[in-house]
Amino acid sequence: MSHLILIVIKQPINIAILKSVFLFVIALGISLLNSCHTGKAAANKDNDSFTQIFNGKNLDNWEGDTTYWHVEDNCLVGIVTPSTILKRNTFIIYKGNIPDDFELRLEYLISDKGNSGINYRSERMDDALYALKGYQGDLNGANTYTGSNYEERKRTTLASQGEKTVLPAIQMHPDSLQANIKGNQWIHKTVVGKLGTPEELKATFKVNNWNEYRIIAKGNHLQHYVNGVLMSDVTDNDTINRRFSGLLGVQVHVGPPMRIAYRNIRVKKL
8 A cells, every 4th residue: 555645834944844744754764664454363283382472453561551552453562752752761562471491583674764673582661661671672763782692680791692601600799780781781601603794794683674583592591593594692690690591571661762573572481
């Protein structure tokens, strides 16, 4: 279906308002060009023993701020507009059980300036509603972080895009984490391998189109794949800060207006 946006101005308009409308249209432009429709109804289980955890019809078994989250054409959609700019990140959180060891697969479509992430083995923040801290499969429209392992509200970047890392055991109380972060990177991580050049990895992303994100969490080994390509690999030997279980949720991030859509969200126990 074709879409046409026509703005008719019959009298002088506030420049700030016009700029906000323009930014909003740009942020949503991707939604006008790409339908969320999956082409098939979500089933409880697929042929590979994965269980669908989003029914594509409503937000049953998910909890989040409906100012930012809704269902559209079988997709879970997060949107930030000029009038709903965030002061801190907010999540929609799956209320069902996620196995401790699992493989997660989903598809996502993000606007050019969008910033989002898939949190897992996470816990709720006490000081904010719908906020999570824990491991995150990072992703953004510019693909500068997509595939990274970023630990929200904790150790920050555990493996940047294209890194294989090992996190050593340390002796510290979690309250002192900030002193061990530099440049949004956990300073104790050791990069033990490279998974490809930046050019090779970024060539695998589909810009303004659907991509598949795959997370494998087994014991203390965490792997993030995008479109079948391994983007980050973490072995977490930090016995104080690591987690082996927790909540799953997806994020809209502070920043400019944005749109993120997720579909075919499915999990398999390992």
